Amino acid sequence: MRVLACLAALLIATFAAPVIADDAVPPSALVARRTYLAKAADCAGCHTAQPDDGKPQPRPFAGDIALGSPFGKIWSSNITPDPQHGIGRYRYEDFARALREDVTPDGKHLYPAMPYPSFSKIDDNDMHALYAYFMQAVEPVNQAAPETRLPFPFDQRWALAFWNFAFAPSEPFSPGPKRDAQWNRGAYLVQSLGHCGACHTPRGPAYNERGYDESSKTYLTSGTNDHWYAPNLTSLEGAGLGRVSAAGIASFLKTGHGNGLVPFGSMIEVVEDSTQYMNEQDLALIAAYLKSLPANGSGGDPQSPAAKQSLAALQTGEVERPGAGLQANCARYHRSDGAGVTMKFPRLAGNPAVLADQPESLVRLLLESGHALSTDYGPPPKQMPAFGKKLTDTEIVRVLTFVRSAWGNDAPAVTTRDVERVRKALAKP
Numbered sequence: 001m002r003v004l005a006c007l008a009a010l011l012i013a014t015f016a017a018p019v020i021a022d023d024a025v026p027p028s029a030l031v032a033r034r035t036y037l038a039k040a041a042d043c044a045g046c047h048t049a050q051p052d053d054g055k056p057q058p059r060p061f062a063g064d065i066a067l068g069s070p071f072g073k074i075w076s077s078n079i080t081p082d083p084q085h086g087i088g089r090y091r092y093e094d095f096a097r098a099l100r101e102d103v104t105p106d107g108k109h110l111y112p113a114m115p116y117p118s119f120s121k122i123d124d125n126d127m128h129a130l131y132a133y134f135m136q137a138v139e140p141v142n143q144a145a146p147e148t149r150l151p152f153p154f155d156q157r158w159a160l161a162f163w164n165f166a167f168a169p170s171e172p173f174s175p176g177p178k179r180d181a182q183w184n185r186g187a188y189l190v191q192s193l194g195h196c197g198a199c200h201t202p203r204g205p206a207y208n209e210r211g212y213d214e215s216s217k218t219y220l221t222s223g224t225n226d227h228w229y230a231p232n233l234t235s236l237e238g239a240g241l242g243r244v245s246a247a248g249i250a251s252f253l254k255t256g257h258g259n260g261l262v263p264f265g266s267m268i269e270v271v272e273d274s275t276q277y278m279n280e281q282d283l284a285l286i287a288a289y290l291k292s293l294p295a296n297g298s299g300g301d302p303q304s305p306a307a308k309q310s311l312a313a314l315q316t317g318e319v320e321r322p323g324a325g326l327q328a329n330c331a332r333y334h335r336s337d338g339a340g341v342t343m344k345f346p347r348l349a350g351n352p353a354v355l356a357d358q359p360e361s362l363v364r365l366l367l368e369s370g371h372a373l374s375t376d377y378g379p380p381p382k383q384m385p386a387f388g389k390k391l392t393d394t395e396i397v398r399v400l401t402f403v404r405s406a407w408g409n410d411a412p413a414v415t416t417r418d419v420e421r422v423r424k425a426l427a428k429p
Helices: 006-018 025-042 042-048 094-102 124-136 157-167 181-193 247-257 267-273 282-294 303-316 324-334 362-369 393-403 416-427
Strands: 224-225 228-230
Touching: 025 042, 025 124, 042 267, 094 124, 181 247, 181 282, 228 362, 247 282, 362 393, 362 416, 393 416
Parallel strands: none
Antiparallel strands: 224 228
């Protein structure tokens, strides 16, 4: 479903101005707005299964997706308006409470794999629109999602009430009083509907996000989810977005390509199911908000002596060190200077994911690759081959260490322990 470009003005006005009653909005614009918000919240990402060859086409929002967590698999629920297996019996108050407070009408607590700490910031106008969308525009699916069964003590859902009290915010979004409406709109989208912090903010010992807005120095400074390392989104020069332009961020979210970067892991679904459908103005405001975040975290200082030394070595042809020979296979696509190919293959030089402190995502990409990105606005998808059966752990260590220390990159070396850990985790059922 395409979002009409004219919605930008409507959405900005809705956020900054008094609430407009639904009966004052033309029916076509009302439907489009509700659909837009469901896309912006990426509800499909966790509640609509990906197509699988040989199996029936997945039903939208029927759940049945296993979400990885340190405690075991958490299955996403059916959120269609089916009265038996879905949310068909939910009143608006039930719907809003489930999204904001993690409690279903029967009193059951939801696991924090559902980003209710972020959804607590969704304003009433948008919450009503989302409720109307799921009750009126989504087809009911009479299908029960698998039941989540975590080991003791994590199966004791009643304990989540205490977890919420200690760690989960419940306040609505609070606009920055010294910021303009555009900045606040970008902050609102990132912190609430976009729930970016659910993946990109590190978690504490209790699996709690260590910050929910820019007032925290740990907010959006990277996180690990299901063996994917979500990069730093602050203005950090190396492993963050310091060297990525606002226009590049917006293009990345719209087309899957921006400043030589492409998404990987679960971010592919975010772009495919959510951000590609957002209008240009909202994407620009998201990018502007992210660029306004001060540099926090660590990783890949481009001005370090090691980074300058590796850049000088490549410029003079001094590249005979472990990994250089294997890296020649990568150079066919990412180029010998690490610059990649615009709108085709990502750059490796100065790539925040390459410079991240944790190499988990790079190891996983090399071992098993990932499905190719496909959007309505970007180029045809390109698939990276998997090397898990072609390269030994030692060879993977050499090539990734080379990539993380070449072209001016300065990131910690990869170890065989890093590779072994990811291999072992991916081998688990």
